[in-house]
Every structure is written in C-alpha cells, then in structure tokens.
Amino acid sequence: MKHCPEPSPRERLAKWARRHPTLSSSTSIAVVALLLVTMLAGSVAYVYDSMMGLAARMKLQVFDHDFIDSQFLLNVGSRNDELLKKGMRQAKQALGQVPFLDLVGGVNDRRGRGRAAGFGPGASWISRLTPEEARRLRRQAVELLVLDARAGVILASHGGSEEERRKALHRAVSRLDVAEQIDAPLPSVLFSDRSGYHAALGNKERAASDRDRAARLAPSTSRDLTMLGTSLLASGDLAGAESALRGAITRDVTSLWAWFAMGHCRFEQGRYLEAAGDFSACVALGPDHAWSHFNRALALARAGRPLDALASYGRALALDPNLVEARVDRALVELELNRTEDALKDLRAAVAAGRRELAVLSALGSTLARTGRKEEAESLFRKLLAENPHDPVIHVARGMSRLETDIEGAGRDFSDVLERDPRNAMAHYGMARVIRGRDRSAAVAHLDAALQADPHLVDALQLRALERARLGDRGSLDDVELLVKAPTARRLYNAACALAIYSEVASDSKCLDRAMKLLELALDAGFPIRQAAADRDLRAIRNRPEFTRLLARYLSPPAAAGR
Numbered sequence: 001m002k003h004c005p006e007p008s009p010r011e012r013l014a015k016w017a018r019r020h021p022t023l024s025s026s027t028s029i030a031v032v033a034l035l036l037v038t039m040l041a042g043s044v045a046y047v048y049d050s051m052m053g054l055a056a057r058m059k060l061q062v063f064d065h066d067f068i069d070s071q072f073l074l075n076v077g078s079r080n081d082e083l084l085k086k087g088m089r090q091a092k093q094a095l096g097q098v099p100f101l102d103l104v105g106g107v108n109d110r111r112g113r114g115r116a117a118g119f120g121p122g123a124s125w126i127s128r129l130t131p132e133e134a135r136r137l138r139r140q141a142v143e144l145l146v147l148d149a150r151a152g153v154i155l156a157s158h159g160g161s162e163e164e165r166r167k168a169l170h171r172a173v174s175r176l177d178v179a180e181q182i183d184a185p186l187p188s189v190l191f192s193d194r195s196g197y198h199a200a201l202g203n204k205e206r207a208a209s210d211r212d213r214a215a216r217l218a219p220s221t222s223r224d225l226t227m228l229g230t231s232l233l234a235s236g237d238l239a240g241a242e243s244a245l246r247g248a249i250t251r252d253v254t255s256l257w258a259w260f261a262m263g264h265c266r267f268e269q270g271r272y273l274e275a276a277g278d279f280s281a282c283v284a285l286g287p288d289h290a291w292s293h294f295n296r297a298l299a300l301a302r303a304g305r306p307l308d309a310l311a312s313y314g315r316a317l318a319l320d321p322n323l324v325e326a327r328v329d330r331a332l333v334e335l336e337l338n339r340t341e342d343a344l345k346d347l348r349a350a351v352a353a354g355r356r357e358l359a360v361l362s363a364l365g366s367t368l369a370r371t372g373r374k375e376e377a378e379s380l381f382r383k384l385l386a387e388n389p390h391d392p393v394i395h396v397a398r399g400m401s402r403l404e405t406d407i408e409g410a411g412r413d414f415s416d417v418l419e420r421d422p423r424n425a426m427a428h429y430g431m432a433r434v435i436r437g438r439d440r441s442a443a444v445a446h447l448d449a450a451l452q453a454d455p456h457l458v459d460a461l462q463l464r465a466l467e468r469a470r471l472g473d474r475g476s477l478d479d480v481e482l483l484v485k486a487p488t489a490r491r492l493y494n495a496a497c498a499l500a501i502y503s504e505v506a507s508d509s510k511c512l513d514r515a516m517k518l519l520e521l522a523l524d525a526g527f528p529i530r531q532a533a534a535d536r537d538l539r540a541i542r543n544r545p546e547f548t549r550l551l552a553r554y555l556s557p558p559a560a561a562g563r
Helices: 009-019 026-074 081-096 114-118 131-157 162-181 188-201 204-216 222-235 238-251 256-268 272-285 290-302 306-319 324-336 340-352 358-370 374-387 392-402 407-420 425-435 440-453 458-470 475-485 489-505 509-524 529-534 536-541 545-555
Strands: none
Touching: 026 081, 026 131, 026 256, 026 290, 081 131, 131 162, 131 188, 131 222, 162 188, 188 204, 188 222, 222 238, 222 256, 238 256, 256 272, 256 290, 272 290, 290 306, 290 324, 306 324, 324 340, 324 358, 340 358, 358 374, 358 392, 374 392, 392 407, 392 425, 407 425, 425 440, 425 458, 440 458, 458 475, 458 489, 475 489, 475 509, 489 509, 489 536, 509 529, 509 536, 509 545, 529 545, 536 545
C-alpha cells in the first residue's frame, strides 16, 4: 500500500518471499551462500598468497644482505684471520636461512640428503620466488659454501695442529658435497678446491676424479672466473689469479666482486695505487658498501696518500659505525700524520667496541705515551705484560713509548724481542733509534735488517735515509728515491732533510736544488712550517734565497681581501 508503508524489515522480507517463491527457496539461498563463501575463500587465498610472496622476498633480501657481507669478509685471501672468522660466522647465519640446506649446526640434513637438491617441504617460501630468484639463490648458496669451506682450511693452516687441519679439510669436503647436490650450475672451482682437499687427506682417487671434473668445466662466465681467481689468490698464485680476474672483468665490467678480488690481488703484489683504483671501481658500483670504502682506504694508506685514506675511512664509518676495523686502521694513519688525539679517540672507541687484541691495546698504550699520558701508558703496559710477559708486540710498543723518557728501558724491551725473534722488523727499527746517537753504523745495520724483514716499514726507510746521509753513504740517495715514490708530507720532508745532510757531509752541492723542491712539496702537503724553520738538518740550505722566500711565503699572514 503506497500510503501505508510497513516499517518492519522482518514483515517486508516475508512479503517479498511470498511474492518471489523461486528466489526465496532453500536451493537458491544455498547457491548464493556457496557463491559468497567461494568468493570469500578466493579473496582470503589471494591475500594469503600475496603476503607469503612478500614474506619470501623479504627473506630473500635478508639472505642477499648476509651473502654480500660474507663475500666482503671471505674474499680477503689469507691476510686477516679475524675477518675470515667473522665471515664464517656471517656465512653460517646466511646459510641457516636457506631451508633446503639445514646447515645450522651441521652439514648433512638430519632427514636425508635429498632436500638439498629437491627443495623439500621446508623450502615452501622458496617455491614462492620467481624462477630467476630461485636460481640466483641456489647459485649464491653454492658460492657461499665454497668460500666458507676455503676459509676454514685457511684458518686451520695458520698455526693449527695437524688434527685441526684434518678436521677442517673433512669439514670442507662435506660442505662441497652439499653444494654439489644443489640444483644449480656448478663452477669448476668447486671440484678443483675439493680435489685439493682430498689430496691433502690422502684420498688420491677422489682427488683425481674431481680434478678431471674441474678440467671438463672450463670457466666461461664472469662469475666462474671470479671464483677461480679468488681460489688462486688464496693459494698464493697471484699471477694466475690476476689473469682469471682480468678475464672476469672483460666479460662483465660491472662485476663488483671481480673488481674487489682484483683489488686484493694487486694489494698482495704491493701495487697499492692500482689496488686503490680497483677498490674505487667497487665504490662506484656499490657506493653504499662500507667494505669497499674500507679496502680503498687501506690501499691508499699503503700507497702514501694518508689524507685520501682518511676520507675513505670516514666514509666507511659513516656507512657502518660498527666497522671497528676502520677505526683501528684509521688510527694508524692518524698517528702517521701526528694527529695523536684523533688516533687516541679511535683506538679507545675500538677497544670499547670489543677489539682487545694485543696489537690494538699496544697501539693504544703507545698513543697514550705520545699524547703525554705516560703514567696511564705504563699502567696499561704493566697490565698487559703481567698477562703476556713475553709477547713481542707489547714489548715493542712499550719500547716505542719509552724512547723519549727512558732510552735504556726502551733498549731492554727491543733486546728482549730480538733475543726471541731476530727477524722482528719493529724491534730492529726501535733498536736503531736507541743506538743511533752513539753508533750510526750499527743503527744502519739494524735498519737494514728491519727492511729486509718488512720492506714496507716506511719509518725504517726514512730513518735509514737520514742515518746514511750522516755517514756520507750514497745509499741515502736510493732511499730518497723510494720515499718519493709514495709521497706524503712527512716522507717528502725527510727526503729533503736527507739530501741536505748528504750534500753537507759529502760536499755534494748538486743535491741542494732537489732538496729545496722536495721541501716545498712537503710544505704544500701540510708539513708544519715552524718545525722546518727550526730544523738543524736543513742548515745546508738555510742561506739560500729560495729557503728564505719559502719561509716568508708560509709564515707571513694572508693578505687582506680587497674591498
């Protein structure tokens, strides 16, 4: 009725049902209910599938992050045991996220070996990746197992017992056995590395079999050649490693890992500027990776570019404030630049962050002494020597800290070290500093021994240039040539002093012009002008007009700007 509407929804629904008996039947209602339930179930399944796919990609991102960190740590050859240990922990964490390996706590799956190849029930999140993502995950797992196995063998070979070495070899073989089961293209280095492990264990037949398989899998891709290069680098074949890595870069100039391994290869060869260039390529390809900046800084420091090295260390720490290695190495560069307070701050931060190795603590003690905190330094050294009475690092560091206040005590420290280790480069250098005032020839002999033991000990090279010059030895000129190859303000200044001294002692005025040029370069690089003005080692050039003009240029205040 138009003018008498029924306000009750229940009565209106009953009237509608009487007018439409077919639509209101139980069958129709059941069909509609089924459609609604089906649509709801489909929506829930779609949302669930989307959420699981997102979760799978988030897990893949976590694995990628850990994989990259592990790569940076494990691809250091055999230079740094601490980094290798850290890399193995990172690799274990990364591989523990891959359910088809079940490697946390062991190598073989407790429920059988088939899962590694077939992505068993525990690998449900991996099944939600795209085929390309799943292939990449398998390939990265293989690579990480190869690196992890290699690192374990390297660490066991560094002072471990024969039992520990064999245990590491068995572990490496087990790791590579698991890697072989993964459904991914296997690199030839997997079989060549395993062949070496079997040979070391005395398994000649298995070693020969793996050697043949490696020969049949000639590396062709950039990734395979990079892995081969890192294997050769770890074994000490630097020429072979460089050849393989050059091939990897030729095939893919954007490969960060090929450039990273090439940087380590050239660093091991002492080609520090080239290594810095390789690590610069890594920085360009991955500017947000702190380890690329860190390794670039290491190479720059060795190449004699400490200011550039400081900038790279700073960038590495800005990206990763917990990168304690960068703080320790930056402190060493700061000490070379005589920025002792900055070095002290970095070393204290490193110790507070857990770096309590004797070398770091000894460097802290030496820095405390250089900043005038003599009592604090002596207290630290007494504590360290009470725990490690014969440690050469501590004795050398304490000897260095005593050179200005207790020359005899410093000599005893260096002598104690040389009695136990006649080839200790730093002890020879310290002893040269102790005796140079009374016996220059003996001091030069100690410096020769120091540089024979460690050709990269620049402090010994600088002191030898000066002491040879005082003896009128033309070998001083050879040392000057070595110093200017990796110029820093301090090295250039000492080279200038050596030339000035030699010119005076040997009555050879031909060296004076070059001494002036090197002095000017040193001042341009930041060497303190007031120290140069008061240094008696430069008396041979003091009366030259160029010296006077040079002092005037640096000592006079800057001209006021025009209006």
